[in-house]
Amino acid sequence: MRVVIVGGGISGLALAYGLHSRGTEVTLLEAGPRLGGNIQSRLQDGFLTEAGPNSFVDREPTLRTLAASLGIEDRIRTADPSAKRRYVYTRGKLRTVPMSPPAFLKSDVLPLGARLRMMGELFTPRAPEGDESLAAFGRRHVGRTATAVLVDAMQTGIYAGDMEALSVAAIFPKVVELERKHRSLVLGMARTQAAARKALPAGEGATKPSGMVCSFDGGLQVLVDALARKLGPAARTGARVVELRREGDGWRLAVEEHGQRAELAADRVVLATPAYVAAELLRPLDEKLAARMEGISYAPVAVVHLGFAPGSMPPPDGFGFLVPTQERRRVLGVIHASSTFPWRAEGGRILLTCMVGGAKRPELVELDAAALVTLVREELRELAGVTAEPVFTEVVHWKRGIPQYHVGHLARVAAIDEGVARLPGLHLTGNAYKGVGLIDCIREAHTLADTLTR
Template identity: 85%
Template sequence: MSVAIIGGGISGLALAHGLHSRGTEVTLLEAGPRLGGNIQSRHREGFLTEAGPNSFVDREPAVRALAASLGIEGHIRTADPSAKRRYIYTRGKLRVVPMSPPALLKSDVLPLGAKLRMMGELFTRRAPEGDESLAAFGRRHIGPKATAVLVDAMQTGIYAGDVEALSVAAIFPKVVELERQHRSLVLGMARTQAAERKALPPGEGAPRPSGAVCSFDGGLQVLVDALAKALGPVARTGVRLVGLRREGTGWRLTVEEHGQQAELAADKVVLAVPAYVAAGLLRPLDETLATRLEGISYAPVAVVHLGFAPGSTPQPDGFGFLVPSLERRRVLGVIHASATFPWRAEGGRILYTCMVGGAKRPELVEQDEEALVKLAREELRELAGVTAEPSFTEVIRWKRGIPQYNVGHLARVAAIDEDVARLPGLYLTGNAYKGVSLIDCIRGASALADSLAR
């Protein structure tokens, strides 16, 4: 069996590695000049910056298993313990995010009335029929204020989306399942934890992932480089797919490389590209499928790194802060990069990573670099009191940054799956469908590799 993978982002790379390590004949084609997609770690002027994903949460074995297979698990670094502390900018100041229900009741992140409303979660009514927005789900369970502050901030850190548009079933399926089984989330969590304690005697069971924020000592690029090295000539850059058609029981691909066209044959083809790119490739084969793929929208995001000389401004504590949209600020949130991962800033330097744009403020991403740096500096001064002049700046724009799993997403993906099933030997993978995180992409690629290898 031969497999052609189109797209050299983390999904395509992990899939290619999974198949190649099993002895499957694989060819990976990336149209751009480099592998890794939006994973790009850069070393400049004493700073290590990330252009795309900043880290991963060690909550399941997908990343560690892949790293172990590449011999780089020893390069995984856990965030500084202070990164457990996180902030939300609300009601004019940064406030610590409480990490437990009792801590929430004592904190000042919500006004008293909102905390009292949250205590009524035990009496939440059942979900209505059909898909539901994250905002509607939150309001039913914890009230409008807590939804506008806590729930909106939480999704902003993942999707940079619109809480009124995102589908709760698509982005937090485990929470929806908890409600389905127990009605109240509080009751559901209590019962689930009790059942887990009862099922597992003390001291028994396999070690669990730490749940800590992690990266690699040289940034996430370490993972990409290891995959590229393991694949060798299997992965080719600067090769663009320009045509795709069925031929017998397999596929014929027309590709362009160095201005020259050539044809390749493969038994199976996997499109590990953004949904809008897949739409363009598949339109000649299935107009309806292409239209469905184009219906998956993307939130634009600009990443603005601000670096400061040692001693020019105090080192912040904690992972960073998020800003709910009700505050009407121009940043989505800020990562305290040098506090979370101290090795990313040499010699006591300080590094902030500011996120701008998102589904609610897409126009901000269109500004030039100078304007985005000015915006980030102003917001950092007004929200966090950072007045120093940065010695280092870097701006990266993702005009189609994060896929938006809006209401109707699950039905759309189910229809896409049905359409693809009518094209034997064709598969889709990537962050547009069933999970946007690094872990989701690697887990999905691993599952597809297992399926194809069988």
Template identity: 60%
Template sequence: MTVAIIGGGISGLVLAHRLRSRGTAAVVLESSSRVGGNVQTRTRGEYLLEAGPNSFLDREPATRSLAGTLGLETRIRAADAAAKNRYIFTRGALRVLPASPPAFLKSDLISLPARLRVLGELFSGRGPRGVDESLAQLGRRHLGREATTVLLDAVQTGIYAGDPERLSAEATFPQLVKFERDHRSLILGAIRAQRAAREAAKGDGAAKPQLTGLLSTFDGGLGVLVDALAAALSDTVRTDAKVEGLTPTPDGWRIQARERGQPVELSASQVVLAVPAHVAADLLRPLDAPMAATLGAIEYAPMAVVHLGFAPGTTPKPDGFGFLVPAVEGKAVLGTIHVSTTFPFRAQGGRVLLTCLLGGTRRPDVVARDEDALAALAREELKAMTGLTATPELTEVVRWPRGIPQYTVGHLGRVASLDGQLKRWPGLHLTGNAYRGVGVNDCIRDATRLADALG
């Protein structure tokens, strides 16, 4: 059996690696000249920049096991203790996100009545059964309007850059929906889950928190993982190979591609689409228009990334991991990662590196601006929010017209439909960040699951 994997992002690479380790032949076809997809680490002088993801939580067993298999355990770097605090920009100031319930009650993140309303969550009821609620609906029922607008909006912005009125609660924060289902109250559910995790940790001697995990990367950025996978798969990956068509055959699939500009055809017994949903839709439209329509309904949030690097001594080292900006503040900046505080090795010699994320579904227009305009917008809003006035020695802008998939209301139904529609096409499979989780960990977990099902 040969599995043709279309798309050499982290999903496609992990799938190929796992299949190979199980003795199944695989070939990865990647349209661009490099593998890794969204994962793109670049060195610029004394700075290590991430164009896409910056970090992952070290709690995912599939990621840990992958790092172990690739011999990368010793290269994992957890966030510095100085990154402990996280901030939210609200009511004209950066305010720390409280780390415990007593700290929350004392904090000025939201008003006193709103904090008391959050306490009232202990008495809140369950939502309607069988309804795919929006994140904002779930949030308002449990936490009240202000906490939803400030707190929940900021938290989802940090992951989805989306609109809580449109995101599905169950598809984006399944744990919250499970807490409600099992315990009625989110707070009670969280307390009980934490208690259970502590008990489990006692049992196996594990020291790390199982619920949250530690924010981590590798000593050379996330590109270390991609490079290790690419090296292990050197004879399996074909770059500059853009797949343009698929045809079912009696014993599998024919794949039409353009490799280094030349048309080529390949045969495989199984095909996995590890490409963004809109690319999968384009490839499948001639075969299955309804399935293409389901795939095409998965939207993406456009994003821009602006890296700003500051020479030693030109600006103070900012505290904490960074800050998030709720939509109600009306900013184009969604949040800023204090990269040099979180991972000091990513800015050498006492330099300060900030990575601003802009746009999202709240301001899709900004991503179309040219690079100078985006950098100027980021600096202008940073100045207004944090008082930062120093001139950066490094500015780099990356645009993601289709950045993060949006799991809007109906997403789980769409994924279930896709599972049904795939049954019409034996030997065809989907994986990637569009379906069962948008993070690097989710992609690794889903690709591992699929490899185990196939190999």
């Protein structure tokens, strides 16, 4: 069996490696000059920046297991313990997000009335039928104010989206499952934790994932480079797939590679590109399927890195802060990259990574680099009191950054799966369908590798 994978982001790479290591003949074609897709770590002027994803949360073994099999598990670095502290900008200042119920009761993150309303979570009514927006789900469980501040901040940090449009079942399936079983999330979490404690023999707690934010010593690029090394010439860059057609029981791909057009035959083809690219390739084969895929929208995001000289400002505390939409500010959030991962800025330098735009302010991503740096500096001054002059700046524009799983997403993906099943030997993977996090992409790729080699 000869498998061709289109797209060399983490989804395509993890799949290619999964197949390659099982002895399947695989070719990965990546349009760009480098592998990794959204992942791109760069060391410049003593600052290690991430153009796209910054980290992963060590909540399940998927990524660690992959790293171990690549021989790079010892290069995983856990965030500084202080990164457990997170802030949200609300009611005119940065306030700590409480991490436990007792801390929450004492915290000023929400006004007293909203904190009391949150206790009413225990009496949440059963969910209505059908898909529900994250905002509606949040209001039903924790009330209007907590939803506008905490739920919105949380989704902003992952999706940069619009919580009135995002489908809670698609973006937080485990939370919806908890509700389905226990009605109240607080009750559900308490029962799940108690059951887990009971099921775990003494001493085994130490082996469970840390739940901490992690990266690699050289940034997430370490993972990409290790995958690329294992794949060797099976992964080809500068190879854009421009056409896909059926040929007998298999497939034929037209590829533009280094200025030349070539053709490639495959028994199985996997499209691991963004959904809008896969849609274009599939349009001649199934117009309806292409339209469904194209309907998955992407939030644009600009990533603005500011680097500061040692001693030019007090090192910022904690992981960073998020800004709920209702504050009507121009930044979505700021990661205190050098406080979270101190090795990312040499010799006491300070690195801040600021996110701008998202589904609610897409026009800001149209600004040029200089305007974005000015905007971010103004916002940092007003929100966090940062007045120091940066010695380093870098701006990355993601015009179609993060896929948005809107209400109806699960039904859309089920219909896409049905359409794809009518094209034997064709498969889809990638962040547009079943999870946007790096770990989701790797998990999906592994599931597909199992299916293809079964």
